[in-house]
Amino acid sequence: MLKPPSYAKIQKPLLHPPTYIAYKNIRFLITDTPCLNNMSRYIKEFERWNVTDVVRCCEATYSQTLLNQHGIQVHDWTFSDGGPPPKCVIDEWLDLIDVRFKHPEEDTYDDFYGALNKQQPCIAAHCVAGLGRAPVLVAIALIEEGMEPLDSIAFIRNLRKGSINNRQLKYLESYKRRKRSSVSCCIS
Template sequence: MSIIAGTEKQSSFNQTNRNTQTEIPFQTIHVSKLSNPASLVEYNGLKFLIFDSPTDDNVDNYISELKRYNVTDVVRCCHPSYDKKKLINNKIAIHELVYQDEGCPSSRIISDFMRIVHAIFPNDQNPLGITLGVHCLSGIGRAPTLVAIALIELGMENTDAMKLVRRKRSGAINVLQSRFIQSYVPQEKRMCNIA
């Protein structure tokens, strides 16, 4: 096996076109060190990485994964299960937005989350290709719900936002959270109705 110009090339018969005897290049696939791999959700160039909560024993594996995705900030939606100093020492900022497991975020949590989103992605742009990490305990309830809400706030239709998150993160968003997302009205629209 040899590495040629960023692609891995295998010299076995299984990787050779039988008619022309030319070798077929293939890309190396990254294998996550996480027992529950993180899920990347992208919309209009903005990137969110949803994952479950690290522990002090495995936080280094998570840091490797966060760096691979160019995560600069992490939003933690659950009570701490690891020392945040490890992330901070690796130049990853952490934001605490804890709310009830299997529940829906309050308007304050949503406002705080959207302030973070707009700070990370000014003018809804991502010229540096960075990713915002979002996690809760299991990575299938609170974190995906906040990401779906961000997608709606950024212009995606409610149903499409939920479908995208669920497609990227198997088992994400429970029934209560699904109803909340379906009926969610973006903050900007709410402000227009008040005036």
């Protein structure tokens, strides 16, 4: 398990350290928005956590070219500050999660020791302060993975203080999972 860096040891720490969220087989990094002046520090963090994708939930403050050069794909899925994401953003978000974290059955680790050494992918999500839009997307992912809505909010708030406002909380509280459960029943 990767341990968060000791920010006292980094020469120029980020003003607001990223928050690592892991649940079952999904991994996320919630951050505030990078800018050109601190992008190199964000790239170091993204590489540390094996970030494969960055989801921008706010207006762009940097060119995605530098991230692309480091093998990180940027997704621009902006939505209004303080509010819940629209259906199209949720659909894209859940599709990305499926692509990054859902592995076909044939990938069932034939080489056990090789599997232990593979670092799992991580998706970074950011909004302006990293307290609203990005945590809401991560909460939706946790709910889709089976966590109860209020538990997902508490889980994120415990790790990233001040996350998710009341309007977003009410939205998440009533959010319904889209995935079918693994147990199905057919009555004929």
